[in-house]
Amino acid sequence: DGGITQSPKYLFRKEGQNVTLSCEQNLNHDAMYWYRQDPGQGLRLIYYSQIVNDFQKGDIAEGYSVSREKKESFPLTVTSAQKNPTAFYLCASSNQGAKVEQYFGPGTRLTVT
Amino acid sequence: SQQGEEDPQALSIQEGENATMNCSYKTSINNLQWYRQNSGRGLVHLILIRSNEREKHSGRLRVTLDTSKKSSSLLITASRAADTASYFCATTQTGANNLFFGTGTRLTVIP
Numbered sequence: 001d002g003g004i005t006q007s008p009k010y011l012f013r014k015e016g017q018n019v020t021l022s023c024e025q026n027l028n029h030d031a032m033y034w035y036r037q038d039p040g041q042g043l044r045l046i047y048y049s050q051i052v053n054d055f056q057k058g059d060i061a062e063g064y065s066v067s068r069e070k071k072e073s074f075p076l077t078v079t080s081a082q083k084n085p086t087a088f089y090l091c092a093s094s095n096q097g098a099k100v101e102q103y104f105g106p107g108t109r110l111t112v113t
Numbered sequence: 114s115q116q117g118e119e120d121p122q123a124l125s126i127q128e129g130e131n132a133t134m135n136c137s138y139k140t141s142i143n144n145l146q147w148y149r150q151n152s153g154r155g156l157v158h159l160i161l162i163r164s165n166e167r168e169k170h171s172g173r174l175r176v177t178l179d180t181s182k183k184s185s186s187l188l189i190t191a192s193r194a195a196d197t198a199s200y201f202c203a204t205t206q207t208g209a210n211n212l213f214f215g216t217g218t219r220l221t222v223i224p
Contacts, residue, residue, distance in 0.1 A: 033211065042117075042201055042214040043156075050210060058211065090155055099205065101146060102212065104155035 003027065006091050006105035013085075013112050021076045021108045023091035032074035033092040033102065036060060043090060049074055078110065085112045117202045117215030125221040132189040134218040136202030137182075143205040145178055146212070147187050150199045159187075159200075194224045 004025040013019045025032065031050050035043040045058030049068040063082025068074055074093075078085045088109050092102040117138045126132050136145070144163045148156040162169045162178045162185065169176045175188040189196055199219050203212040 031210075035214075040217075042216045043203075044214075045211055048211050056210075088153075092156075099143065101158035101161055102156075104148075104157070106155045107153070109153070 004091060004093055004103050004105040006089075006108050008108060009106065011108055011110045013110070015112055016080045017112075018077055018079050019085075019110065019112075021078065021089055021091075021110070023074045023076065023105060025072055025074075025093045025103070025105075027093055027095070027103060028071070029093035029095045029103070030071070031094045031096070032068070033094075034058075034064070034066065034074070034076045035090045035092065037088045037090060037107075046076065046089075078112075085110060117204055117213060119200070119202060119215045119218040121218060122216070123219040123221070125223065126192055128192060128194055128222055128224050130192055132192050132196070132220055132222070134187045134200050134220070136185045136187070136215050138185075138202075138204050138213075138215075139183065141207045142180070143207055145176075145185050145205075146203045147174075147176060147185075148201045148203060148214075150201065150217075152198075156201065189220075192220075192222045194222050196220060197222045 007022045033048040034046040044060050047066040049055040065077045090107045091105040094102045117136050120135045146161045147159045150156045160171050162176050173190045178185045199217045201217045202215045
């Protein structure tokens with residue numbers, strides 16, 4: 001089965017704790033992306049990576065960190081510095097950056113109380 | 114920043130009717146894509162139209178692009194209850210490596 005997976009589907013954390021969201025793809029895509037979606041809103045780009053060991057900030061990177069040590073993995077850490085971390089987080093990948101379609105994972109819903 | 118804006122924000126139609134959604138954007142683009150999202154799920158790519166194309170078809174989907182007006186439309190013909198979802202346009206700006214998503218249109222198809 002080829003695709004992109006995110007785990008877990010639901011995640012609950014206490015305020016002040018860092019939390020890492022997993023994103024794995026077996027599509028052999030070079031580019032990977034993290035988006036945040038708030039209720040009734042579109043997607044906003046957090047971070048993206050065009051190649052292993054390289055990543056760029058998106059529009060709302062503050063309070064988040066990423067790593068890209070392997071081509072197939074792009075974990076996102078939501079730090080305690082993120083003021084409003086409760087949201088739906090979506091990971092995506094593509095094989096030619098933004099020139100072609102992106103494949104999305106099923107998302108992780110993070111709730112911080 | 115969100116580059117695109119969909120119109121209407123919400124649309125409710127009867128099964129069998131056609132649904133038209135519009136997307137406006139602000140800057141020069143390389144291509145424009147339409148995605149579908151079922152509630153609480155990831156997005157699924159529907160269609161991509163390049164800046165030098167004016168119209169594209171895929172099954173019951175028809176997409177138009179007017180770069181002079183910086184707008185696109187998505188037409189779903191003969192709608193089905195299973196088409197109920199949110200639809201987003203996304204643009205690739207000239208020289209950029211990422212997508213900018215619009216705010217989405219929530220489509221409800223009543224059986």
